[in-house]
Amino acid sequence: MPELLPDPVQYAVPAFVVLVLIEMLVAWRVDPTRYEPKDTLTSLLLGTGSTVAGALTGSAVVALSVWLYQFRLFDIGYVWWAWILVFFLDDLAYYVFHRLAHRVRYFWASHVIHHSSQHYNLSTALRQTWTGFFSLSFAFTLPLALLGFPVPMLLFASGVNLIYQFWIHTEAIDRMPRWFEAFFNTPSHHRVHHATNPRYLDKNYAGMLIIWDRMFGSFEAERADDRPRYGIIRNLGSFNLFWAAFHEWIGMAKDVATVPGWKNKLGYILAPPGWSHDGSRDTSDTIKERWREAGGENSAPVGQERPQAVPAE
Protein backbone atom coordinates (compact mmCIF):
# COMPACT_ATOMS: atom_id res chain seq x y z
CA MET A 1 0.00 0.00 0.00
CA PRO A 2 1.33 3.46 -0.85
CA GLU A 3 1.40 6.35 1.62
CA LEU A 4 -2.00 7.96 0.99
CA LEU A 5 -2.71 11.67 0.94
CA PRO A 6 -5.40 12.91 3.34
CA ASP A 7 -8.91 12.18 2.08
CA PRO A 8 -10.31 15.63 1.27
CA VAL A 9 -13.90 14.37 1.46
CA GLN A 10 -13.63 13.57 5.16
CA TYR A 11 -12.58 17.13 5.92
CA ALA A 12 -15.39 18.56 3.83
CA VAL A 13 -18.26 16.71 5.51
CA PRO A 14 -18.69 19.14 8.46
CA ALA A 15 -18.84 22.01 5.95
CA PHE A 16 -21.46 20.07 3.95
CA VAL A 17 -23.66 19.81 7.05
CA VAL A 18 -23.42 23.54 7.80
CA LEU A 19 -24.11 24.51 4.19
CA VAL A 20 -27.17 22.23 3.96
CA LEU A 21 -28.50 23.92 7.10
CA ILE A 22 -27.92 27.41 5.69
CA GLU A 23 -29.53 26.53 2.36
CA MET A 24 -32.49 24.99 4.19
CA LEU A 25 -33.01 28.21 6.18
CA VAL A 26 -32.83 30.26 2.98
CA ALA A 27 -35.37 27.92 1.34
CA TRP A 28 -37.66 28.23 4.36
CA ARG A 29 -37.77 32.00 3.75
CA VAL A 30 -37.65 32.09 -0.06
CA ASP A 31 -39.30 28.91 -1.37
CA PRO A 32 -40.25 26.25 1.23
CA THR A 33 -40.93 23.65 -1.47
CA ARG A 34 -37.19 23.35 -2.15
CA TYR A 35 -36.83 21.05 0.84
CA GLU A 36 -38.96 18.20 2.10
CA PRO A 37 -38.04 16.49 5.41
CA LYS A 38 -38.48 12.89 4.25
CA ASP A 39 -36.67 13.59 0.99
CA THR A 40 -33.81 15.19 2.90
CA LEU A 41 -33.61 12.24 5.27
CA THR A 42 -33.53 9.76 2.37
CA SER A 43 -30.85 11.75 0.56
CA LEU A 44 -28.63 12.08 3.60
CA LEU A 45 -29.00 8.43 4.61
CA LEU A 46 -28.14 7.37 1.07
CA GLY A 47 -25.07 9.58 1.37
CA THR A 48 -24.10 8.01 4.68
CA GLY A 49 -24.64 4.52 3.29
CA SER A 50 -22.55 5.41 0.29
CA THR A 51 -19.55 6.31 2.45
CA VAL A 52 -19.93 2.98 4.26
CA ALA A 53 -20.05 1.10 0.96
CA GLY A 54 -17.04 3.11 -0.23
CA ALA A 55 -15.08 2.26 2.91
CA LEU A 56 -15.82 -1.44 2.42
CA THR A 57 -14.65 -1.52 -1.19
CA GLY A 58 -12.11 1.29 -1.14
CA SER A 59 -9.11 -0.83 -0.30
CA ALA A 60 -9.84 -3.23 -3.15
CA VAL A 61 -9.94 -0.32 -5.60
CA VAL A 62 -6.66 1.06 -4.25
CA ALA A 63 -5.04 -2.37 -4.45
CA LEU A 64 -6.15 -2.80 -8.06
CA SER A 65 -4.88 0.67 -8.99
CA VAL A 66 -1.54 0.04 -7.32
CA TRP A 67 -1.22 -3.30 -9.08
CA LEU A 68 -1.88 -1.63 -12.46
CA TYR A 69 0.53 1.20 -11.60
CA GLN A 70 3.49 -1.19 -11.73
CA PHE A 71 2.81 -1.60 -15.46
CA ARG A 72 2.76 2.21 -15.97
CA LEU A 73 3.83 3.70 -19.29
CA PHE A 74 5.54 6.76 -17.81
CA ASP A 75 7.19 7.64 -14.53
CA ILE A 76 5.29 10.84 -13.89
CA GLY A 77 5.68 11.16 -10.13
CA TYR A 78 4.68 14.26 -8.18
CA VAL A 79 5.98 16.97 -10.53
CA TRP A 80 4.04 20.24 -10.48
CA TRP A 81 2.51 19.91 -13.95
CA ALA A 82 1.21 16.45 -13.13
CA TRP A 83 -0.99 18.02 -10.45
CA ILE A 84 -2.58 20.29 -13.06
CA LEU A 85 -2.84 17.61 -15.72
CA VAL A 86 -4.37 15.07 -13.37
CA PHE A 87 -7.32 17.35 -12.59
CA PHE A 88 -8.11 17.74 -16.29
CA LEU A 89 -7.71 14.04 -17.07
CA ASP A 90 -9.58 12.88 -13.98
CA ASP A 91 -12.40 15.25 -14.91
CA LEU A 92 -12.42 13.91 -18.47
CA ALA A 93 -12.55 10.36 -17.10
CA TYR A 94 -15.49 11.47 -14.95
CA TYR A 95 -17.23 12.86 -18.03
CA VAL A 96 -16.85 9.53 -19.86
CA PHE A 97 -18.01 7.59 -16.82
CA HIS A 98 -20.97 9.89 -16.28
CA ARG A 99 -22.08 9.83 -19.90
CA LEU A 100 -22.02 6.04 -19.90
CA ALA A 101 -23.80 6.05 -16.54
CA HIS A 102 -26.75 7.63 -18.34
CA ARG A 103 -26.58 5.61 -21.55
CA VAL A 104 -25.92 2.05 -20.34
CA ARG A 105 -28.51 0.56 -18.01
CA TYR A 106 -25.98 -1.47 -16.01
CA PHE A 107 -24.19 1.72 -15.02
CA TRP A 108 -27.45 3.66 -14.70
CA ALA A 109 -28.79 1.14 -12.17
CA SER A 110 -26.16 2.50 -9.81
CA HIS A 111 -26.16 6.15 -10.85
CA VAL A 112 -29.97 6.53 -10.85
CA ILE A 113 -29.80 6.87 -7.06
CA HIS A 114 -28.23 10.29 -7.42
CA HIS A 115 -31.11 11.38 -9.66
CA SER A 116 -33.95 9.79 -7.72
CA SER A 117 -34.95 12.91 -5.77
CA GLN A 118 -37.53 15.29 -7.22
CA HIS A 119 -35.80 18.05 -5.30
CA TYR A 120 -32.63 19.87 -6.20
CA ASN A 121 -30.76 21.13 -3.18
CA LEU A 122 -27.48 20.55 -1.40
CA SER A 123 -28.84 17.41 0.24
CA THR A 124 -29.40 15.98 -3.25
CA ALA A 125 -25.64 16.26 -3.82
CA LEU A 126 -25.11 13.77 -1.00
CA ARG A 127 -27.62 11.29 -2.45
CA GLN A 128 -24.92 8.94 -3.68
CA THR A 129 -24.92 5.38 -4.86
CA TRP A 130 -24.35 2.30 -2.75
CA THR A 131 -23.46 0.09 -5.67
CA GLY A 132 -20.74 2.06 -7.42
CA PHE A 133 -18.20 -0.72 -6.95
CA PHE A 134 -20.57 -3.31 -8.37
CA SER A 135 -21.23 -1.12 -11.42
CA LEU A 136 -17.47 -0.73 -11.99
CA SER A 137 -17.37 3.04 -11.60
CA PHE A 138 -13.76 2.79 -10.42
CA ALA A 139 -12.68 1.38 -13.79
CA PHE A 140 -12.75 4.76 -15.47
CA THR A 141 -9.76 6.24 -13.63
CA LEU A 142 -7.65 3.07 -13.89
CA PRO A 143 -6.19 4.14 -17.25
CA LEU A 144 -4.64 7.13 -15.47
CA ALA A 145 -2.78 4.82 -13.10
CA LEU A 146 -1.61 2.89 -16.12
CA LEU A 147 -0.42 6.15 -17.67
CA GLY A 148 1.74 6.68 -14.61
CA PHE A 149 -0.05 9.09 -12.30
CA PRO A 150 0.65 8.05 -8.69
CA VAL A 151 -2.39 6.39 -7.12
CA PRO A 152 -2.55 8.75 -4.09
CA MET A 153 -2.63 11.66 -6.54
CA LEU A 154 -5.55 10.07 -8.43
CA LEU A 155 -7.51 9.47 -5.23
CA PHE A 156 -6.91 13.05 -4.18
CA ALA A 157 -8.07 14.40 -7.55
CA SER A 158 -11.30 12.40 -7.55
CA GLY A 159 -11.93 13.48 -3.95
CA VAL A 160 -11.62 17.12 -4.97
CA ASN A 161 -13.93 16.46 -7.94
CA LEU A 162 -16.57 15.02 -5.62
CA ILE A 163 -16.30 18.00 -3.26
CA TYR A 164 -16.56 20.44 -6.15
CA GLN A 165 -19.82 18.89 -7.25
CA PHE A 166 -21.43 19.53 -3.88
CA TRP A 167 -22.05 23.27 -4.13
CA ILE A 168 -23.57 23.16 -7.62
CA HIS A 169 -26.65 21.27 -6.36
CA THR A 170 -28.65 24.36 -5.49
CA GLU A 171 -31.40 26.60 -6.76
CA ALA A 172 -30.15 29.39 -4.51
CA ILE A 173 -27.58 30.51 -7.09
CA ASP A 174 -28.92 31.62 -10.45
CA ARG A 175 -25.86 32.27 -12.62
CA MET A 176 -22.17 32.66 -11.96
CA PRO A 177 -20.12 35.27 -13.89
CA ARG A 178 -20.01 34.65 -17.64
CA TRP A 179 -16.39 33.47 -17.79
CA PHE A 180 -17.09 31.01 -14.98
CA GLU A 181 -20.18 29.57 -16.70
CA ALA A 182 -18.07 29.13 -19.84
CA PHE A 183 -15.44 26.89 -18.24
CA PHE A 184 -16.82 25.40 -15.05
CA ASN A 185 -19.78 23.28 -14.16
CA THR A 186 -22.24 25.50 -12.28
CA PRO A 187 -25.60 25.26 -10.49
CA SER A 188 -27.31 26.35 -13.70
CA HIS A 189 -25.57 23.73 -15.88
CA HIS A 190 -26.14 20.95 -13.39
CA ARG A 191 -29.82 21.84 -12.87
CA VAL A 192 -30.18 21.01 -16.55
CA HIS A 193 -28.49 17.66 -15.92
CA HIS A 194 -30.95 16.76 -13.16
CA ALA A 195 -34.02 17.84 -15.12
CA THR A 196 -36.47 15.52 -16.89
CA ASN A 197 -37.69 18.14 -19.36
CA PRO A 198 -37.20 16.51 -22.79
CA ARG A 199 -34.89 19.34 -23.85
CA TYR A 200 -32.61 18.69 -20.90
CA LEU A 201 -32.46 14.87 -20.86
CA ASP A 202 -28.95 13.42 -21.22
CA LYS A 203 -27.20 16.80 -21.16
CA ASN A 204 -24.39 18.38 -19.16
CA TYR A 205 -22.48 15.35 -17.89
CA ALA A 206 -19.70 17.57 -16.56
CA GLY A 207 -17.95 17.05 -13.24
CA MET A 208 -15.89 20.17 -12.63
CA LEU A 209 -15.44 21.51 -16.17
CA ILE A 210 -18.30 22.13 -18.59
CA ILE A 211 -15.82 22.28 -21.49
CA TRP A 212 -16.19 18.53 -22.15
CA ASP A 213 -19.92 18.91 -22.83
CA ARG A 214 -19.24 21.83 -25.14
CA MET A 215 -16.54 19.80 -26.93
CA PHE A 216 -18.51 16.57 -27.26
CA GLY A 217 -21.91 18.03 -28.09
CA SER A 218 -23.81 17.28 -24.91
CA PHE A 219 -24.16 20.85 -23.68
CA GLU A 220 -27.54 22.49 -23.12
CA ALA A 221 -28.07 25.88 -21.52
CA GLU A 222 -30.74 26.38 -18.88
CA ARG A 223 -33.62 28.52 -20.10
CA ALA A 224 -35.95 30.79 -18.21
CA ASP A 225 -38.89 29.58 -20.33
CA ASP A 226 -38.26 25.90 -19.62
CA ARG A 227 -37.76 25.61 -15.89
CA PRO A 228 -36.16 22.33 -14.83
CA ARG A 229 -38.37 19.62 -13.33
CA TYR A 230 -36.16 17.35 -11.31
CA GLY A 231 -36.04 13.60 -10.87
CA ILE A 232 -36.29 10.63 -13.19
CA ILE A 233 -38.74 9.65 -15.92
CA ARG A 234 -40.64 7.30 -13.60
CA ASN A 235 -40.29 8.99 -10.25
CA LEU A 236 -40.24 6.55 -7.36
CA GLY A 237 -43.22 7.91 -5.46
CA SER A 238 -41.63 6.42 -2.34
CA PHE A 239 -39.10 7.59 0.22
CA ASN A 240 -37.99 4.05 1.01
CA LEU A 241 -34.23 4.07 1.37
CA PHE A 242 -33.63 0.57 0.07
CA TRP A 243 -36.02 0.96 -2.83
CA ALA A 244 -34.12 4.09 -3.85
CA ALA A 245 -30.83 2.23 -3.58
CA PHE A 246 -31.78 -0.95 -5.42
CA HIS A 247 -34.94 -0.39 -7.51
CA GLU A 248 -33.23 -0.31 -10.89
CA TRP A 249 -31.12 -3.40 -10.12
CA ILE A 250 -34.32 -5.22 -9.16
CA GLY A 251 -36.09 -4.03 -12.31
CA MET A 252 -33.13 -5.11 -14.44
CA ALA A 253 -32.96 -8.55 -12.81
CA LYS A 254 -36.70 -9.06 -13.41
CA ASP A 255 -36.42 -8.02 -17.06
CA VAL A 256 -33.44 -10.28 -17.69
CA ALA A 257 -35.13 -13.20 -15.94
CA THR A 258 -38.44 -12.94 -17.81
CA VAL A 259 -37.51 -11.98 -21.37
CA PRO A 260 -36.71 -14.83 -23.76
CA GLY A 261 -33.54 -14.79 -25.86
CA TRP A 262 -29.96 -13.81 -25.12
CA LYS A 263 -30.05 -10.74 -27.30
CA ASN A 264 -33.02 -9.37 -25.37
CA LYS A 265 -31.43 -10.21 -22.05
CA LEU A 266 -28.26 -8.34 -23.03
CA GLY A 267 -30.38 -5.44 -24.22
CA TYR A 268 -31.90 -5.06 -20.78
CA ILE A 269 -28.39 -4.81 -19.32
CA LEU A 270 -26.43 -2.83 -21.88
CA ALA A 271 -28.94 -0.75 -23.85
CA PRO A 272 -29.90 2.74 -22.67
CA PRO A 273 -32.24 2.97 -19.67
CA GLY A 274 -35.86 2.46 -20.71
CA TRP A 275 -35.00 0.24 -23.66
CA SER A 276 -37.40 -2.68 -24.05
CA HIS A 277 -37.48 -5.63 -26.43
CA ASP A 278 -41.01 -4.77 -27.60
CA GLY A 279 -40.58 -0.99 -27.65
CA SER A 280 -43.25 -0.57 -25.00
CA ARG A 281 -41.17 1.73 -22.79
CA ASP A 282 -39.68 5.16 -23.15
CA THR A 283 -36.01 5.98 -23.50
CA SER A 284 -34.72 9.53 -23.43
CA ASP A 285 -34.45 9.29 -27.22
CA THR A 286 -38.12 8.38 -27.77
CA ILE A 287 -39.14 11.11 -25.32
CA LYS A 288 -37.09 13.72 -27.16
CA GLU A 289 -38.46 12.51 -30.48
CA ARG A 290 -42.09 12.95 -29.42
CA TRP A 291 -41.26 16.32 -27.94
CA ARG A 292 -39.70 17.46 -31.22
CA GLU A 293 -42.67 16.17 -33.21
CA ALA A 294 -44.93 18.24 -30.98
CA GLY A 295 -42.82 21.28 -31.83
CA GLY A 296 -41.33 21.51 -28.35
CA GLU A 297 -38.03 22.87 -29.57
CA ASN A 298 -39.66 25.95 -31.01
CA SER A 299 -42.02 26.60 -28.16
CA ALA A 300 -40.08 29.55 -26.78
CA PRO A 301 -42.28 32.61 -26.37
CA VAL A 302 -41.48 35.44 -28.74
CA GLY A 303 -38.58 37.56 -27.57
CA GLN A 304 -37.00 34.72 -25.61
CA GLU A 305 -33.37 34.00 -26.14
CA ARG A 306 -32.67 31.13 -28.52
CA PRO A 307 -30.73 28.21 -27.06
CA GLN A 308 -27.01 28.56 -27.51
CA ALA A 309 -25.67 26.68 -30.50
CA VAL A 310 -23.75 23.54 -29.63
CA PRO A 311 -20.90 22.11 -31.66
CA ALA A 312 -21.87 19.13 -33.79
CA GLU A 313 -21.17 15.71 -32.34
Place this chain on the structure above:
Amino acid sequence: MDWLTLIGSLVAVFALAGIAWWLGVGTPPAIGSEEAARRHAAEAHSGFRPREAAVDADGRAALVLGEDREIVLLRPHGARIAARVFRGAPPCAVSDGELKIASGERMFGDVTLRLGEAEAARWAARLGELSDA
Protein backbone atom coordinates in the same frame (compact mmCIF):
# COMPACT_ATOMS: atom_id res chain seq x y z
CA MET B 1 -14.25 5.26 8.36
CA ASP B 2 -14.57 4.50 12.06
CA TRP B 3 -17.61 4.01 14.24
CA LEU B 4 -17.38 7.46 15.76
CA THR B 5 -17.49 9.13 12.34
CA LEU B 6 -20.45 6.99 11.34
CA ILE B 7 -22.39 7.76 14.50
CA GLY B 8 -21.53 11.46 14.19
CA SER B 9 -22.77 11.46 10.58
CA LEU B 10 -26.03 9.77 11.54
CA VAL B 11 -26.62 12.31 14.32
CA ALA B 12 -26.07 15.16 11.83
CA VAL B 13 -28.36 13.48 9.28
CA PHE B 14 -31.26 13.11 11.70
CA ALA B 15 -30.67 16.61 13.09
CA LEU B 16 -30.91 18.15 9.59
CA ALA B 17 -34.02 16.16 8.68
CA GLY B 18 -35.50 17.09 12.07
CA ILE B 19 -34.86 20.77 11.45
CA ALA B 20 -36.51 20.52 8.02
CA TRP B 21 -39.53 18.92 9.67
CA TRP B 22 -39.58 21.54 12.46
CA LEU B 23 -39.39 24.40 9.96
CA GLY B 24 -42.35 22.89 8.15
CA VAL B 25 -40.80 23.07 4.69
CA GLY B 26 -42.11 20.95 1.83
CA THR B 27 -45.87 20.86 2.30
CA PRO B 28 -47.72 18.57 -0.15
CA PRO B 29 -48.98 20.26 -3.30
CA ALA B 30 -52.63 20.23 -4.28
CA ILE B 31 -53.75 19.68 -7.85
CA GLY B 32 -56.06 22.66 -7.93
CA SER B 33 -58.00 22.22 -11.13
CA GLU B 34 -58.54 20.14 -14.24
CA GLU B 35 -56.32 22.61 -16.03
CA ALA B 36 -53.49 22.00 -13.54
CA ALA B 37 -53.95 18.24 -13.84
CA ARG B 38 -53.64 18.43 -17.63
CA ARG B 39 -50.51 20.53 -17.35
CA HIS B 40 -48.88 18.17 -14.83
CA ALA B 41 -49.75 15.18 -17.01
CA ALA B 42 -48.30 16.77 -20.14
CA GLU B 43 -45.13 17.60 -18.23
CA ALA B 44 -44.84 14.07 -16.89
CA HIS B 45 -45.38 12.39 -20.26
CA SER B 46 -43.76 13.95 -23.31
CA GLY B 47 -46.16 14.31 -26.25
CA PHE B 48 -49.22 13.56 -24.12
CA ARG B 49 -52.39 15.22 -25.43
CA PRO B 50 -54.81 15.48 -22.52
CA ARG B 51 -58.54 15.36 -23.19
CA GLU B 52 -60.30 15.26 -19.86
CA ALA B 53 -59.34 14.96 -16.23
CA ALA B 54 -60.81 13.73 -12.98
CA VAL B 55 -59.46 15.64 -9.98
CA ASP B 56 -59.77 14.52 -6.38
CA ALA B 57 -61.91 16.82 -4.25
CA ASP B 58 -58.93 17.81 -2.08
CA GLY B 59 -56.52 17.93 -5.02
CA ARG B 60 -54.70 14.86 -3.65
CA ALA B 61 -54.76 12.98 -6.94
CA ALA B 62 -55.85 13.22 -10.55
CA LEU B 63 -56.46 10.98 -13.51
CA VAL B 64 -55.96 12.45 -16.96
CA LEU B 65 -57.27 10.82 -20.11
CA GLY B 66 -55.46 11.56 -23.34
CA GLU B 67 -55.51 10.59 -26.98
CA ASP B 68 -54.48 7.10 -28.14
CA ARG B 69 -55.84 5.48 -24.96
CA GLU B 70 -53.09 7.05 -22.89
CA ILE B 71 -53.79 7.75 -19.24
CA VAL B 72 -51.69 9.65 -16.72
CA LEU B 73 -52.19 9.10 -13.00
CA LEU B 74 -50.97 11.87 -10.68
CA ARG B 75 -50.50 12.02 -6.96
CA PRO B 76 -48.39 14.10 -4.55
CA HIS B 77 -45.11 12.64 -3.40
CA GLY B 78 -43.80 14.80 -0.58
CA ALA B 79 -43.71 18.34 -1.93
CA ARG B 80 -43.77 17.20 -5.57
CA ILE B 81 -46.08 15.26 -7.86
CA ALA B 82 -45.32 11.75 -9.06
CA ALA B 83 -46.94 10.30 -12.17
CA ARG B 84 -47.57 6.99 -13.86
CA VAL B 85 -48.46 6.51 -17.50
CA PHE B 86 -50.79 3.75 -18.72
CA ARG B 87 -51.60 2.63 -22.22
CA GLY B 88 -55.16 1.48 -21.78
CA ALA B 89 -57.04 1.65 -18.51
CA PRO B 90 -55.53 0.54 -15.21
CA PRO B 91 -57.71 -1.59 -12.91
CA CYS B 92 -60.08 0.46 -10.79
CA ALA B 93 -62.80 0.07 -8.19
CA VAL B 94 -65.57 2.36 -6.94
CA SER B 95 -66.89 2.68 -3.41
CA ASP B 96 -68.50 5.54 -1.46
CA GLY B 97 -67.90 8.04 -4.21
CA GLU B 98 -64.23 7.15 -4.40
CA LEU B 99 -62.44 5.88 -7.46
CA LYS B 100 -59.51 3.69 -6.52
CA ILE B 101 -56.85 3.16 -9.18
CA ALA B 102 -54.35 0.33 -8.91
CA SER B 103 -50.95 1.45 -10.17
CA GLY B 104 -49.81 -2.15 -10.33
CA GLU B 105 -46.63 -1.26 -8.44
CA ARG B 106 -46.27 -2.11 -4.78
CA MET B 107 -43.95 0.82 -4.01
CA PHE B 108 -46.08 3.38 -5.87
CA GLY B 109 -49.27 2.06 -4.34
CA ASP B 110 -52.94 2.57 -5.17
CA VAL B 111 -54.35 6.03 -5.69
CA THR B 112 -57.77 7.12 -4.47
CA LEU B 113 -59.76 9.98 -5.98
CA ARG B 114 -62.72 11.43 -4.11
CA LEU B 115 -65.07 12.36 -6.92
CA GLY B 116 -68.59 11.89 -5.55
CA GLU B 117 -70.97 9.04 -6.42
CA ALA B 118 -72.00 10.12 -9.90
CA GLU B 119 -68.55 11.17 -11.16
CA ALA B 120 -66.82 8.13 -9.69
CA ALA B 121 -69.31 5.83 -11.43
CA ARG B 122 -68.99 7.75 -14.71
CA TRP B 123 -65.19 7.50 -14.64
CA ALA B 124 -65.24 3.83 -13.75
CA ALA B 125 -67.49 3.21 -16.76
CA ARG B 126 -65.20 5.33 -18.92
CA LEU B 127 -62.17 3.27 -17.87
CA GLY B 128 -64.17 0.10 -18.45
CA GLU B 129 -64.82 1.12 -22.07
CA LEU B 130 -61.14 1.82 -22.56
CA SER B 131 -60.01 -1.55 -21.26
CA ASP B 132 -62.54 -3.32 -23.50
CA ALA B 133 -61.47 -1.36 -26.57
